[in-house]
Amino acid sequence: MAEKEKLSIVVFNGGLDHAQAAFIIATTAASMGMEVSMFFTFWGLNVIKKNEGSIPGKGLIRKMLNLINRGGSKRLTLSKFNMLGMGTWMMKKLMKEVNMPSIDELITMAHQMGVKMIACTTTCGVMGLPEDAFRSEVDTLAGAAYFLGEAREAKATLFI
């Protein structure tokens, strides 16, 4: 039996635009029969953080950073032209108008299509993020070695 072709994606930037691109590519690849894994690291972890709940992290600095960098699919902003939220609001409105699924819907779709989502252990360590800071669609926490294991078997690897 032929093995499935793999696609490996690092989601590093936590922008709404980057998340949208990453999940559209991931779900399209899955629908084409590819095996997709998404490795969320640094600001990218914001995409898969829960939208509700308290601010995690031990110590004042960590609490502050996790407050500023709160994350959650509903709090993502555009990496360009955010314009104090107005650009992001405009883009979301236009996306809705053409029936593009939201990040929340894309995460659910990706999960249902078997896309694997992994949160980077190292960043979680630095930022003091416990496993339950992430939504239920996230499969596991793992490090760079795990990502490289996927990448070297993948047909293509994207750093987004």
Place this chain on the structure above:
Amino acid sequence: MAEKEKLSIVVFNGGLDHAQAAFIIATTAASMGMEVSMFFTFWGLNVIKKNEGSIPGKGLIRKMLNLINRGGSKRLTLSKFNMLGMGTWMMKKLMKEVNMPSIDELITMAHQMGVKMIACTTTCGVMGLPEDAFRSEVDTLAGAAYFLGEAREAKATLFI
């Protein structure tokens, strides 16, 4: 007959610096005998928009977004140190001094060397960009499935 090795590039960020890197890599690869395809999406579409002409898009919000995010190779700015245009002006001056081709010239060169340029249908849909918003060197409009078809046959894929 041996097949040509492929290189697949996603141009996501519309910065002058990103565009310069993407086209230098693309034209170098083409000169080495590789088959190159460039997939322009999100802010990256600005690189291949026409420099002249009216602002496209139906509805006030779309018109406004396309005004702010006007694009065209001559309007690109650096993603860092733009400094209200001064950084971009300085960089362009230095590039000219060492005879580096402009983005305009790089697009023409790439096209003449057979580099394929594709505009992302999905982003065009959201932003209301018609096919004639793009310069003549652009080959076609296509979606993520097209890009993935290229990427899985490519020796390397870059997300820029």
Place this chain on the structure above:
Amino acid sequence: MAEKEKLSIVVFNGGLDHAQAAFIIATTAASMGMEVSMFFTFWGLNVIKKNEGSIPGKGLIRKMLNLINRGGSKRLTLSKFNMLGMGTWMMKKLMKEVNMPSIDELITMAHQMGVKMIACTTTCGVMGLPEDAFRSEVDTLAGAAYFLGEAREAKATLFI
């Protein structure tokens, strides 16, 4: 004898966050027995510039740009939430607390593990950077053709 699997990384963005990600991936890959090459271009050159010494570049504009864009591993800032340096200071403090190596230490480690570091000739030409603007761990200066030679043999290529 089996050839080593290759990993090819372009370091384009000079952020502290991007540098940290690039070097953690590079050193992890080297520890897994992969052959890693890092190609530093554009703002990425800041990561491997010497921390001390005078400002290089002929002509006023070049001098000014190299002053603003000074670089050196100790001067890198976060690409997001720098907040006039406070965000970067907070992140460095948290990284130290969990014993994460600094960029300086990661560069030394990478060099000792055989990771090849290459500075992009083209950017050096534009910015007027002589070879001795870079730290001793940098192996050589080379152009896009060199990078593409590595990328087409690599198991994975990342544009960071």
